[in-house]
Amino acid sequence: MTTTNPPSTSVRVETDVEAPIERAFRVFTEGIATWWDPDHHLLDGELLSMTFEPRVGGHIVDRYADGRECRWARVLAYEPPNRVVFSWDITLEWQVETDPAKTSEVEVAFTAVAADRTHVVLTHHKLERHGTGWESMRDAVGRGWTLARYADAASAR
């Protein structure tokens, strides 16, 4: 896996997976709960499910045991097995961002390298739209950021 930093307001990460392109796409989207870090959720409490709704206009939804739902991403493009784009409706203070103008976007492109090998490029762009809460993020980054630590810090406020 390699990472490059273009002189821009985006992050690009890429990797190869040993899987056909259809499977790679499906694991990333509908199978998101199988690989997403269980500590990487916004709300406290027992998580029941994490769902990627496979259509434009759908959401990524976290559902909790007490009935709460957290929709933190909007599916902006859904083009299996080649491309998916979703919004990042999360503030830098790790809360749901309700103003679409302040959300960034994650684009994931899948390219078949061989029958059972797929190149995956993830680009998180429009990062400049996250205009608030930078001090807490700086502190989190400065002490060697992990999300678990960050959640602790955020909930302690």
Next chain:
Amino acid sequence: MADHSRALVALGDPTRRAIFERVASRPSSVVELAHEFPVSRPAVSQHLRVLKDAGLVRDRAEGARRIYSLDPAGLAAVRDYFEQFWRTSLASFRDVANRSHEEEP
């Protein structure tokens, strides 16, 4: 205030963020920007000064004008944050995708 802290405070203003996005996509002079935004030339200059102080844009002289462009160092911290996040996440994704392939009959 540290530079990266100042950067996102600077971007909290919608007009300033719009000017920043515009400068990031194409280096421009104050005059050019004032034509495109519904704010005065002094206001554009003021926004650019805040962006420059925050390390988000830089300027250079080109004849009588100053051309403003993205300062690549400006958003390094927020990029680092998401880079770390996605590098870890994508590694987990790769592991699961590889494994599910092996399990296929």
